[in-house]
Amino acid sequence: MRRTSALILIGNEILSGRTRDENIQFLAKNLGELGIPLREVRVIPDVRETIIKTVTEIRAAYDEVFTTGGIGPTHDDITAPCVAEAFGVPWEIHPPTFALLEDYFRKTEFNAARQRMAKLPRGATPIRNPVSLAPGFTIGNVHVLAGVPRIMRAMFEELAPTLRPGEPVFSLTWHVTSLYEGALAEGLEAIQAQYPDLDIGSYPFHRGDGRYGVALVAKGQDRDAVTQAAAHIHDLIEKKGGTPQQGEPPP
Amino acid sequence: MRRTSALILIGNEILSGRTRDENIQFLAKNLGELGIPLREVRVIPDVRETIIKTVTEIRAAYDEVFTTGGIGPTHDDITAPCVAEAFGVPWEIHPPTFALLEDYFRKTEFNAARQRMAKLPRGATPIRNPVSLAPGFTIGNVHVLAGVPRIMRAMFEELAPTLRPGEPVFSLTWHVTSLYEGALAEGLEAIQAQYPDLDIGSYPFHRGDGRYGVALVAKGQDRDAVTQAAAHIHDLIEKKGGTPQQGEPPP
Numbered sequence: 001m002r003r004t005s006a007l008i009l010i011g012n013e014i015l016s017g018r019t020r021d022e023n024i025q026f027l028a029k030n031l032g033e034l035g036i037p038l039r040e041v042r043v044i045p046d047v048r049e050t051i052i053k054t055v056t057e058i059r060a061a062y063d064e065v066f067t068t069g070g071i072g073p074t075h076d077d078i079t080a081p082c083v084a085e086a087f088g089v090p091w092e093i094h095p096p097t098f099a100l101l102e103d104y105f106r107k108t109e110f111n112a113a114r115q116r117m118a119k120l121p122r123g124a125t126p127i128r129n130p131v132s133l134a135p136g137f138t139i140g141n142v143h144v145l146a147g148v149p150r151i152m153r154a155m156f157e158e159l160a161p162t163l164r165p166g167e168p169v170f171s172l173t174w175h176v177t178s179l180y181e182g183a184l185a186e187g188l189e190a191i192q193a194q195y196p197d198l199d200i201g202s203y204p205f206h207r208g209d210g211r212y213g214v215a216l217v218a219k220g221q222d223r224d225a226v227t228q229a230a231a232h233i234h235d236l237i238e239k240k241g242g243t244p245q246q247g248e249p250p251p
Numbered sequence: 252m253r254r255t256s257a258l259i260l261i262g263n264e265i266l267s268g269r270t271r272d273e274n275i276q277f278l279a280k281n282l283g284e285l286g287i288p289l290r291e292v293r294v295i296p297d298v299r300e301t302i303i304k305t306v307t308e309i310r311a312a313y314d315e316v317f318t319t320g321g322i323g324p325t326h327d328d329i330t331a332p333c334v335a336e337a338f339g340v341p342w343e344i345h346p347p348t349f350a351l352l353e354d355y356f357r358k359t360e361f362n363a364a365r366q367r368m369a370k371l372p373r374g375a376t377p378i379r380n381p382v383s384l385a386p387g388f389t390i391g392n393v394h395v396l397a398g399v400p401r402i403m404r405a406m407f408e409e410l411a412p413t414l415r416p417g418e419p420v421f422s423l424t425w426h427v428t429s430l431y432e433g434a435l436a437e438g439l440e441a442i443q444a445q446y447p448d449l450d451i452g453s454y455p456f457h458r459g460d461g462r463y464g465v466a467l468v469a470k471g472q473d474r475d476a477v478t479q480a481a482a483h484i485h486d487l488i489e490k491k492g493g494t495p496q497q498g499e500p501p502p
Contacts, residue, residue, distance in 0.1 A: 013454055015289045016422075017279030018468065018499075021272060024294070028268030038266045041294035043275070073433040074453040075440040105433070113436030131457065150457050171267075182324040182356070185364030189326040202325040203264055206382065206401050217269065248269075 002221075003036045003166030006062040008054055009043040010079050011069040011147055022149040023068050030156065035166030036064055046070055051082035059086070059142050064163065069147030071136060073113040079144060080137070084121035087139055094120040097135055104133050128158045138162075170223045172230035175249040176242035177213035180204070184214060187236040195229045197222065205249050215249055253472075254287045254417030257313040259305055260294040261330050262320040262398055273400040274319050281407065286417030287315055297321055302333035310337070310393050315414065320398030322387060324364040330395060331388070335372035338390055345371040348386055355384050379409045389413075421474045423481035426500040427493035428464035431455070435465060438487040446480045448473065456500050466500055 007027055013019040021043075028038045039062060044050050051070075059065045070079030084091035098118035102110050117134035120126065126135035127143070131151045136144050138159070145155045176184075181204050192200040198220035206212045216237070218229040237244040258278055264270040272294075279289045290313060295301050302321075310316045321330030335342035349369035353361050368385040371377065378387035378394070382402045387395050389410070396406045427435075432455050443451040449471035457463045467488070469480040488495040 009292075012450060012452055013468075014275065015279055015292070016283055016470070017276045017281075017289075018452075019454070020276045024265065025268045025271045028266055030268075032267055038268075039296060041260075041266070041292075043292035045290060072436075072453070072455060074436040075443050076450075076452055108431075109434065111433065111437065113440075114433040116436075117433075148455060148457055150459070180359075182362065182365040182368075183360065185323075185325040185367075186362065189364075192326050199263060199327075201263055201269075201327055202323070203270070204323060204399060206399055208401070217264075219267070 003063045003164070004039045005031050005036045005064040005066065006040040006058050007038055007042075008058060008065065008067045009041065009069060009147075010046060010051060010067055011043070012045050012076075014043050015045055023147070023152055026149070026153060027066060027156065030160065031064075031066075032169055034160065034163060035168045036163065037166075037169060046076045046078060048078055048082055051079060052086045055083055055086040055142060059140065063141060065142045066145060067142065068145045068152050071117070071134070071144060071146055073117050073134075077116075080119060080121065083139060083142060083144055087121055087123075087142075089122040089139075091119050091121055093118055094124070094126065097126055101133060127155045130154050130158070167221050169219060169221055170226045171217060171219040172226055173215055173217045173247055174230065174233050174237060174244045175205075175213060175215040175247070176237045176244055177211060177249070179213060179237070179240060179242040181214050183240050184216070184236060187239070188216065188233070191218075191229055191232045191236065194232070195220070195225050198225055198229055200229065200233075207251075213249060254314045254415070255290045256282050256287045256315040256317065257291040257309050258289055258293075259309060259316065259318045260292065260320060260398075261297060261302060261318055262294075263296050263327070265294050266296055274398070274403055277400070277404060278317060278407065281411065282315075282317075283420055285411065285414060286419045287414065288417075288420060297327045297329060299329060299333055302330060303337045306334055306337040306393060310391065314392060316393045317396060318393065319396045319403050322368070322385070322395060322397055324368050324385075328367075331370060331372065334390060334393060334395055338372055338374075338393075340373040340390075342370050342372055344369055345375070345377065348377055352384060378406045381405050381409070418472050420470060420472055421477045422468060422470040423477055424466055424468045424498055425481065425484050425488060425495045426456075426464060426466040426498070427488045427495055428462060428500070430464060430488070430491060430493040432465050434491050435467070435487060438490070439467065439484070442469075442480055442483045442487065445483070446471070446476050449476055449480055451480065451484075458502075464500060
């Protein structure tokens with residue numbers, strides 16, 4: 001059975017260009033490997049109505065939904081109360097998390113802002129944060145992760161074993177330098193037509209040093225079909241005068 | 252007057268994790284500087300119905316809409332016909348672009364796949380591509396750019412002077428090391444309450460080498476208010492025992 005996922009990045013800092021996203025690719029690769037491929041990503045601002053509306057819409061459309069960002073102690077960290085509202089449940093102190101943070105912040109100050117991080121939507125399961133302690137959480141099919149990449153990745157490692165995997169996706173890539181997509185397009189379309197259940201992708205590259213070429217990818221759940229389509233791609237490149245090279249082009 | 256923009260990244264390669272996005276941050280920064288801040292980003296697959304639905308929805312919600320990806324010569328490059336369909340116009344040969352490409356590909360082969368790149372939605376204005384010739388285009392408030400970062404940036408430079416700028420946004424940043432957000436949160440909320448028209452943002456960082464801290468950003472269209480709020484941020488950091496440092500933290 002085909003399982004799908006979507007990702008919501010919550011944060012003005014991505015939309016302003018202040019921060020370059022480092023989370024999409026990590027989650028895309030890992031979810032692909034789990035057989036729960038990412039089908040959509042949205043980047044939205046720290047605006048209450050927008051978060052609630054987006055979570056409500058996206059969680060109805062995909063099997064698993066991940067959010068990153070907006071779960072810290074400051075006034076602009078509003079993801080958790082918004083997710084609670086999207087699920088129609090209260091956002092309240094989660095006693096085991098409160099005890100954990102109270103103990104941790106004993107040395108400094110367990111103030112009101114930090115106590116906020118001990119609040120979860122009612123019914124949510126915390127996701128352990130081995131880096132900075134304040135947890136993410138899962139409620140229904142929505143998994144709420146930190147925005148800081150190191151913390152996000154650590155939370156995802158905690159979460160991954162609890163996710164139900166889907167069927168794995170196989171992929172084979174050939175690339176060729178000094179040949180343009182336009183020379184390969186017709187042959188590639190024929191291969192796509194022969195294997196309608198696969199995704200046959202064509203990705204041109206142009207390097208700063210003048211190198212150019214195309215990477216051609218065959219991808220799908222039928223391993224034999226992927227192998228056969230990749231062999232056709234290899235032959236197509238040779239027929240057009242190129243030298244097929246396995247895998248992705250060097251950076 | 253406040254102007255807004257949105258970005259649609261069209262491409263399976265971002266959703267599969269094959270390619271790390273390099274376009275969001277460039278467009279976010281440049282659109283911010285033009286006073287047309289990015290309010291939403293969507294990453295969607297090369298699926299006809301999804302592209303048409305997303306373009307239709309997003310172009311009604313924002314002043315300017317940018318798309319990247321899916322305008323090459325191969326079967327998976329379906330952005331242009333989908334945008335034509337979203338606007339209810341035919342996708343047809345654009346004679347000046349056809350002449351340009353015919354001349355250019357005379358040396359190799361101006362085949363059917365390459366002729367596809369000479370087709371635009373009726374009424375669209377081409378956006379010059381100084382890198383690999385095949386143009387992007389503007390139709391209504393939708394600007395269709397290449398996905399390859401070098402080509403996208405070159406097209407954007409061509410396009411930028413034609414965009415109507417909005418009011419500029421000013422921003423000042425202080426950062427502090429060895430202090431957590433939780434210590435600053437309450438004071439920061441008070442500053443946000445004092446300047447409700449500004450965006451006061453708090454962005455923790457955790458480096459691999461153990462350095463940690465917070466960057467605090469004041470942003471808005473009223474330059475005096477931004478300056479005053481930044482001064483309060485400076486004083487708050489000192490009051491909490493930190494040493495305020497101007498600008499973003501080093502990587």
